[in-house]
Each structure stands twice: as C-alpha cells, then as structure tokens.
Amino acid sequence: MAVFYFDTSGIVKRYVREIGTSWVQNTADPLAGNLVYLARISSEVTSAVIRRQLGGSLSSAKAAAILFQFRHDMVAEYRIIEITPGVLSTAEVLAEAHGLRAYDAVQLAAAVELTTQRVANGLPPVTMVSADQELNAAAAAVGLQVEDPNQHP
Secondary structure: OOEEEEOHHHHHHHOOOOOOHHHHHHHHOHHHOOEEEEEHHHHHHHHHHHHHHHHOOOOHHHHHHHHHHHHHHHHHOOEEEOOOHHHHHHHHHHHHHHOOOHHHHHHHHHHHHHHHHHHHOOOOOOEEEOOOHHHHHHHHHOOOEEEOHHHOO
C-alpha cells in the first residue's frame, strides 16, 4: 500500500479532466488500496472548479456534480490533515525559505508534518502529489518524495 499526500493542484485532476487525470484517478481510487491524505484547505478545490465554471470550461451542472462528488470523497475516502498552529508555524518558515505562496506553504507544511509523524512511528514517508512546479521544488528541497501528475499524460 502506497501513501500519498495530494495538494489541490493534484487532487483536482481526479474531478476535472486535465493532463494526469487518468494517473490521479487510478492512484486515488479506493480499489487501488492506497492511502490518500489531503489538508483541510484542499476544499480550495471548490475555488478551482467555480473558476473553471465562470471561465466557461465547465457547465453549472458539471461544476455542481464535481463539487458534490469531491465533498463526498472528502468525508468517505480521504484522510484529512487539520491545519494546526504548528502547521501554520512551519508554513511561515517554508514560505520564507522557498518563496512559496501562502496556501502552497500550508500544503507543504501539512505534508512535512504527516511525513515526520509517519517516520517517527516507523512507517514509510508519504509521496507528495502536486502539479505546481515551485511547490514540487520546495518539497524536494526539504526531502519529500514528489510525484507530478503532469508527468503521466
């Protein structure tokens, strides 16, 4: 069983057809047997979907269906990392060290905390899944395993 931490740019591909969608769908499918973690702020998927709707690439009905499915999956399929004061403190350090946008720094901090906890408990680290090149570079710089779904067309 593999363990993955998806940021928003990675998990949105499960719901909106983009480069890497098939790989993300296969990886996040419960039948694959993988553990999938998201940060609580991954509800920013809502923003990504609505922006596509407003931009005309998704109909209102399709956007509503995607959001319904995502919200269901948040409860039923994903393990959620809460955003604690410790995560926010780490995010501040990461933002300063790597010039990350605020939410990207929080996503990375959540992945770092999860990996740290797992390794401390004798479990293998997680693989961070993101389509954001700056975030991926920062994640690799802090020693995380990184997978870019855009590399799986």
